[in-house]
Amino acid sequence: MAEMFFQGWDGILRTLVVGVLTYACLVLFLRVSGKRTLAKLNAFDLVVTVALGSTFSAILVQQSVPLAQGLAALALLVVMQFAVTWASVRSGRFARLIRSEPRLLLRHGAPCPGAMRAERITAEEILSAIRAEGGRDLAEAEAVILESDGTLSVALSRPPS
Structure with a gap:
């Protein structure tokens, strides 16, 4: 029963170290990807934001997810967001496919x-x-x-x- 509340210092230390490193990398990824990633959210942006949060959470609390694999997942989401927004700016047809019209x-x-x-x-x-x-x-x-x-x-x- 006591393990439900405390399983040792190793898990806590891992959470702190991985949390700080993941947070720093996520901020860097978002900074590199540009202001568009943090703009007012349409449905597509909301999905990416939720996926980033979910991935961050999985990296932080699941010991089965190594830091490098988690950072690769975050980078993939940011790169995909960048690619989709890049394509939307250059193709009206693609933009209409991704975003709803007013x-x-x-x-x-x-x-x-x-x-x-x-x-x-x-x-x-x-x-x-x-x-x-x-x-x-x-x-x-x-x-x-x-x-x-x-x-x-x-x-x-x-x-x-």
Whole structure:
């Protein structure tokens, strides 16, 4: 039962050493890969971020994962992220394949029900975004757009008072 709480200093020392080295390498990899890796997340970026976190965790706590193998996995994820974003910038077709396009959800105060249903966005969520921008109701919005990163952009038809 005591092993559940403490299995010896070797495991703790390994976690500390591997944790510091892995963290330092991950920061270096992200720094080399550029600001794009840390930008607002679209669905693809979110998957890569979660995979990086999961890989970091596996390296840190699983003694069966050697440091070199874990760092190779982190490097692979960062290189793949870089390659995909590099290809997206150079090919519109590839970019459309990877990322979703922004979608108009409300125009001139009138909701676009088909777009809202397809994107699973409610009128209450749109109204909340309008209120966050200083509006009071749907009629005060010229447009509401669901951006590629999942945020709602609001253009009010009148300046907020």
